[in-house]
Amino acid sequence: MRLVRDLGRRKLRSTLTITGIMIGIMALVVFGSMANKIDALVKGGSTYYKDKVTVSAKGGYMGVGGVLSTRMADQIAALDGVDVVVASTSMMLSDDASGVSMGVPPMIQGSVAGSDKGRETFKLDYASGRALTAQDEGSNVVVLGSDLSKQLKAKVGATVTLRDVSFQVVGILEPTLTAPDNEAMVPMAAAQQLFIKTLPTLVADKLSVNEIATGLIVYPKTGVDPQKIADAINAAVAGVTPMTGKDFDKQIGAATSVLNAILIGIGLISLLVGGLSVINTMAMSVAERTREIGIKRAIGASRWRIRREIVVESSVIGLIGGLLGLALGFLITTLGNDAGRDSATILFDLTFGTAFSSVAFATILGATAGFIPAWHASRLDPVAALRYE
Amino acid sequence: MATILEGRNLRKTYRLSRKNTVEALKGVEISIDKGEMVAIMGPSGSGKSTLMHILGLLHAPDPNHGPAPELRLAGENVAALSDNARTKIRARRMGFVFQDFNLVPTLTALENVLLACDYAGIRGKAAKDAAVEALGLVGLADRGGHKPSELSGGEQQRVAIARALVNKPEIILADEPTGNLDSDRSAEVLALFRQFNREHGQTIILVTHDSEVGEACDRVIKMRDGRIRDAGQRAGTPVMATQAVAVPLGAGHSGFDPDAASV
Numbered sequence: 001m002r003l004v005r006d007l008g009r010r011k012l013r014s015t016l017t018i019t020g021i022m023i024g025i026m027a028l029v030v031f032g033s034m035a036n037k038i039d040a041l042v043k044g045g046s047t048y049y050k051d052k053v054t055v056s057a058k059g060g061y062m063g064v065g066g067v068l069s070t071r072m073a074d075q076i077a078a079l080d081g082v083d084v085v086v087a088s089t090s091m092m093l094s095d096d097a098s099g100v101s102m103g104v105p106p107m108i109q110g111s112v113a114g115s116d117k118g119r120e121t122f123k124l125d126y127a128s129g130r131a132l133t134a135q136d137e138g139s140n141v142v143v144l145g146s147d148l149s150k151q152l153k154a155k156v157g158a159t160v161t162l163r164d165v166s167f168q169v170v171g172i173l174e175p176t177l178t179a180p181d182n183e184a185m186v187p188m189a190a191a192q193q194l195f196i197k198t199l200p201t202l203v204a205d206k207l208s209v210n211e212i213a214t215g216l217i218v219y220p221k222t223g224v225d226p227q228k229i230a231d232a233i234n235a236a237v238a239g240v241t242p243m244t245g246k247d248f249d250k251q252i253g254a255a256t257s258v259l260n261a262i263l264i265g266i267g268l269i270s271l272l273v274g275g276l277s278v279i280n281t282m283a284m285s286v287a288e289r290t291r292e293i294g295i296k297r298a299i300g301a302s303r304w305r306i307r308r309e310i311v312v313e314s315s316v317i318g319l320i321g322g323l324l325g326l327a328l329g330f331l332i333t334t335l336g337n338d339a340g341r342d343s344a345t346i347l348f349d350l351t352f353g354t355a356f357s358s359v360a361f362a363t364i365l366g367a368t369a370g371f372i373p374a375w376h377a378s379r380l381d382p383v384a385a386l387r388y389e
Numbered sequence: 390m391a392t393i394l395e396g397r398n399l400r401k402t403y404r405l406s407r408k409n410t411v412e413a414l415k416g417v418e419i420s421i422d423k424g425e426m427v428a429i430m431g432p433s434g435s436g437k438s439t440l441m442h443i444l445g446l447l448h449a450p451d452p453n454h455g456p457a458p459e460l461r462l463a464g465e466n467v468a469a470l471s472d473n474a475r476t477k478i479r480a481r482r483m484g485f486v487f488q489d490f491n492l493v494p495t496l497t498a499l500e501n502v503l504l505a506c507d508y509a510g511i512r513g514k515a516a517k518d519a520a521v522e523a524l525g526l527v528g529l530a531d532r533g534g535h536k537p538s539e540l541s542g543g544e545q546q547r548v549a550i551a552r553a554l555v556n557k558p559e560i561i562l563a564d565e566p567t568g569n570l571d572s573d574r575s576a577e578v579l580a581l582f583r584q585f586n587r588e589h590g591q592t593i594i595l596v597t598h599d600s601e602v603g604e605a606c607d608r609v610i611k612m613r614d615g616r617i618r619d620a621g622q623r624a625g626t627p628v629m630a631t632q633a634v635a636v637p638l639g640a641g642h643s644g645f646d647p648d649a650a651s652v
């Protein structure tokens with residue numbers, strides 16, 4: 001109580017300092033949540049691409065882009081060490097995915113259900129409805145990822161329009177925090193039909209629609225190094241780029257860790273400024289209370305007591321700033337995610353760990369910043385301090 | 390009568406710059422008896438405050454080239470103790486009253502008194518009871534919740550006195566306690582000191598410019614130019630006699646016993 005009253009006495013300065021910390025923590029919370037989201041995305045991708053080889057057309061990436069043929073699937077399936085090959089057809093949900101967005105743009109993803117023969121280990125949970133089956137081939141049905149279902153405001157049984165074609169929603173996924181959250185999963189044939197319409201007529205005329213694929217997912221036999229398979233594919237099939245989980249980690253992992261470092265760095269710099277401001281506030285507060293410190297020392301307060309008093313006060317400043325910053329960060333990330341839902345760009349993932357460590361960090365920062373003025377205060381000569389005006 | 394505080398070879402030189410020094414105390418010898426109420430008088434700048442700071446363990450006497458300084462509190466030499474040890478003695482065995490009251494402005498009267506209990510290691514109900522009792526003794530039982538700014542000068546000084554005596558210290562040191570008060574308030578404060586001294590045998594050393602205050606004390610020590618010019622004479626035995634009788638009576642009466650305070 002006494003402490004809160006003391007803070008109140010120096011209202012303006014404490015408010016400014018608390019505001020400084022609040023902004024720093026807010027930045028840390030917001031950027032940290034962004035980094036969390038990126039991490040989750042990357043981890044999801046990393047898990048997905050592990051132990052398999054993903055084949056795209058040259059110039060394509062991760063099974064998206066140029067056109068392959070399902071015949072290549074048979075060619076690859078015949079290679080040594082290959083267990084199963086799944087052909088898939090993917091495209092962006094809309095073409096105007098202009099402006100680089102964070103995360104993954106909404107995708108339409110088609111493959112024949114069950115064609116992985118049980119090899120896919122990336123498990124999807126269903127919030128409602130059911131998974132696609134091989135019997136769905138030929139009908140226009142769709143399973144929506146969690147974010148995409150919110151964007152489309154679709155429930156099981158509803159009809160949604162994907163690239164001008166109506167699809168009936170049969171299932172909705174639980175959040176995965178990674179790519180599937182933004183996917184519309186459709187039967188292979190339906191995806192092929194949608195895809196061919198995206199191609200120029202001249203190109204489309206040369207293709208037979210039921211042989212179209214944009215990516216091939218190659219599952220090696222147990223114990224076979226995916227890199228060996230990738231090398232074999234490179235040698236046997238022209239015009240394709242095979243990619244292993246290691247390649248994914250190397251490319252995406254490196255890029256995102258730099259991005260994360262920058263994000264966290266921005267947050268930390270703003271906190272450094274906040275920390276200096278705590279030192280300043282506490283130093284001024286000590287100067288202002290020199291006489292009071294003299295009184296306390298004279299009537300028997302030990303140096304340790306004086307130090308503790310100041311460090312506790314600055315910790316409380318840090319704690320209050322941290323809690324307010326967390327509240328503000330929570331507000332921003334929540335509003336940001338709500339706003340992004342319409343375009344299915346969920347930018348933030350505010351975890352308990354991020355929240356807790358931000359507030360803990362603010363408190364420790366406050367305490368640390370209090371040490372210097374506290375030390376100074378505890379070394380004051382009581383008599384001189386008493387005379388101080 | 391037992392000696393409670395005894396100083397020998399007490400010197401203090403303030404260094405103003407490399408060349409400029411002020412010899413505030415030039416070798417002081419002083420002896421205070423238990424239960425005595427002593428006034429220290431002398432012109433401004435004669436070293437009274439400096440002496441009080443040393444007697445109150447706020448400053449250490451200079452280590453001399455010649456005979457080492459000695460400061461005995463109840464027989465124990467405390468001249469060269471660590472800051473921590475001196476702080477502990479200040480908290481538990483001494484009480485301070487200053488000219489300008491020196492209350493913590495953000496705390497209420499009661500909280501100011503409680504602060505002294507806290508530093509002496511007394512907390513909770515025991516502290517609360519002691520603080521309330523001390524405020525009662527100085528006649529401010531109903532002012533405990535007031536901030537210093539809501540109290541008159543005389544009242545503030547009485548709060549400071551309550552704070553000084555709440556831990557039942559062996560010695561109360563007061564540096565010009567009436568210096569900022571008008572004559573009526575001065576008389577009240579002086580009467581309080583006199584009362585604690587008479588009824589409870591409280592040892593009190595006070596610095597004053599006021600000869601009336603001096604006359605009300607058992608003894609006046611006169612200082613000049615960093616030395617004690619006149620160690621004074623204990624006033625006549627009648628005072629001693631009343632005091633000797635009054636101590637146990639007073640102690641029994643209010644439960645205030647400075648002997649019990651020694652740690």
Ligand SMILES: Nc1ncnc2c1ncn2[C@@H]1O[C@H](COP(=O)(O)OP(=O)(O)O)[C@@H](O)[C@H]1O
Pocket residue numbers: 403404405411412413431432433434435436437438439440
């Ligand atoms: N902190 C200090 N620094 C320098 N000189 C001081 C200091 N304190 C006291 N003095 C000097 O020491 C002498 C004694 O001062 P003081 O003990 O305060 O005298 P009194 O209390 O009798 O007026 C004075 O000349 C004073 O100017």
Ligand SMILES: [Mg+2]
Pocket residue numbers: 437438439
């Ligand atoms: Mg003085």
